Amino acid sequence: MNIGEAANATGVTAKMIRHYEQIGLIREAGRTGAGYRTYGPKDLSTLSFIRRSRDLGFSIVQIRDLLALWQDRARASGDVKRIASAHIDEMKEKMRLLQEMVHTLEHLSAHCHGDDRPDCPIIEQLAAGKAEGSCC
Amino acid sequence: MNIGEAANATGVTAKMIRHYEQIGLIREAGRTGAGYRTYGPKDLSTLSFIRRSRDLGFSIVQIRDLLALWQDRARASGDVKRIASAHIDEMKEKMRLLQEMVHTLEHLSAHCHGDDRPDCPIIEQLAAGKAEGSCC
């Protein structure tokens, strides 16, 4: 199976498959006489695993650990859960920061006329750095 | 005022001040005879503006537009509001995606014993790609 077919089958682009090979996330693919990479069912499983992990937002480093655990029959599910929990916490923290920014900006935006006049609490806040709620 | 002092005063690192100058976000700073950059009150205001914009998550491109509007006395507040609204929408979309991933992962995590045994619905989901809710 060529890299293009593997890409289609797993949803990981050929580009990324090569990249993952280069950074050592997946083992080096076999090669045909002409140098084409070849992939078997096991490789496809690994690529699909990576794809689903990326879909859940795991970083490459985390995926490296998850792959190792996946292939370790004596793994402790606690190790998996720890990685997942850490990732959940990271995502929640990101959401919290986003929520804060959205909140502040929506508040400012609500008080902006949004017409042809220049007066605008958003610009004023950025320029003057007043405390968040100090507009009212 | 040296770049270091400007950095301390505004919370933008010296590194980033040079970077912003290089990409044309701020005008080129004046120089002493020895080539040191010098900053005045106006420059500090601009840097603070940028810093607060970054704190609200605006991208460099958006900040470029905001700076232009800030310095335009004939600006329409509608233009500012449009940029802010677009940014709010982007952030909300990011939050939505994060929320989805958190939701899926929390669900899987809740069914993982997290002990020394290898069985783990998280790994199983990543490996098998079952539909999200198919574990129960």
Add this chain to the structure above:
DNA sequence: GCTTGACCTTGACATGGTGGGAAGGTGCAC
């Protein structure tokens, strides 16, 4: 056998915002 088109190869460069570091010049206090 030759052409064509789809595929493969490697490699370089871009994104965005920031950090790190090296190698060398400057300013000031002692």
Add this chain to the structure above:
DNA sequence: GTGCACCTTCCCACCATGTCAAGGTCAAGC
């Protein structure tokens, strides 16, 4: 005149992915 803190420019790294270029390979049709 020495030492230290600061400045300068330039290059590299992150992370995950895309794009592009120049060239090799394969299979089908003529």
